[in-house]
Amino acid sequence: MPSLGADMEAGTLVEWQVKPGQRVKRGDVVAVVETDKGAVEVEIWDDAVVDQLLVEPGTKVPVGKVLARLRAEGEAPAPAGVAPREAEGLGAALSPVQPVRAPRLKVSPVARRRAEELGVDLALVKPSGPEGVISMGDVERSAQGRAASAAKPAALDKLAAMRQAIAAAMAKSKREIPHYYLGTSIDVSTAIGWLEQQNLKRPVTERVLLAALLLRSVAMALKEVPELNGFWVDGAFKPIQAVHLGVAIALRGGGLVAPAIHDADRKTVPQIMHALSDLVTRARGGALRSSELADATVTVTNLGEQGVEAVFGVIYPPQVALVGFGKVVERPWAERGGLYVRRVIHATLCADHRASVGHRGGQFLSALDRCLQEPEKL
């Protein structure tokens, strides 16, 4: 079971998309796993042949548990019945359950009949009467409680689980990461004007939103300040060469995911728009891939849609930076002795002070500004 983010502890295998004996290549989707972040397509990391599937669909297993065995091309299949080595001694934690003899229940005859009618398990009913005798009222209360919990929609449980996962990651972030925050106003009039001109030439299905231009600019600026792109692991910063931009996507009903646009530094603006569109659609439809959830090297959040002008975010560990954008607003803008009305966006950087210093963070924001003044070069 792969870890799809620092906050994941377990996942439920929904289905296998491969069979034993099937050849797979790196990047193929082999299984679907249900997590707090929704259904995720699990990709394989090596070219291989599927040897054995070890977990049945419907089973919830902890992160690190072996789901399947692979073998190299040409290698003999493992003999049947050989248990694979567990990643950690998970098996040892499971001890056989001792059978417990149920205590004899004291139940009034009318309560017993009512329990049969309602299909209530008497062992689960809490007696309220003297000497622990279960009455008809106790049975009926128990049946009502059961109906209420069954009626709770599954969607709410999923949202609650996602809330727990966000809580764990954000609490860890605030506990461990010494955040510092920088912000600056950027004139995006030129960028928006350029985008409008480009979109005039494009059919409706290929129009580019400002978000794609902002993401591309972030990727370019990160190349100049690489200490913001990577992970803080085992007490040290590990820079990552590729820029995988995590994009915070709000889900209907209050959920949040931040899947990655891979290699954003090597994609053109229309390619980023395409990737973003695909990601938003799949995030809201619940079919993200494992690599998208696991390997973002930095996160970008754009809360301008909701009308706020600036975002001061919380870094998603083990990442070391989060870039925020507010909404585009018209503002009086003084420049070279003149006063103009310009379209302005507020960009913020929250960064991990263990990995970078404010001076470098400032250089990142000024690189971002520079990129957005020359949209035709993005």
Place this chain on the structure above:
Amino acid sequence: MTRDDIRKTLAEALARVAPETDFDALRPERPLRDQLDIDSFDFLNVIVHLHDKLGVDIPEADYAKLATLGGAVDYLETRLAPGHIT
């Protein structure tokens, strides 16, 4: 195409991006963004759906005219009227 047909297509488009929408409860004169939790992606998807279903290519410059339900119906009715030159 009647105004009812246009309303039906708009209802479909909104239901795709915001399934919880109670279309009949929407106030025609109030901005859709105030009544529905939709972002620029959702809005673009609505525009694409209208393009697919009605064959209307709505330029970005006209997006503001679709900010309310009433405005959108009026706009589409004009665009779809026979003899309209796009």
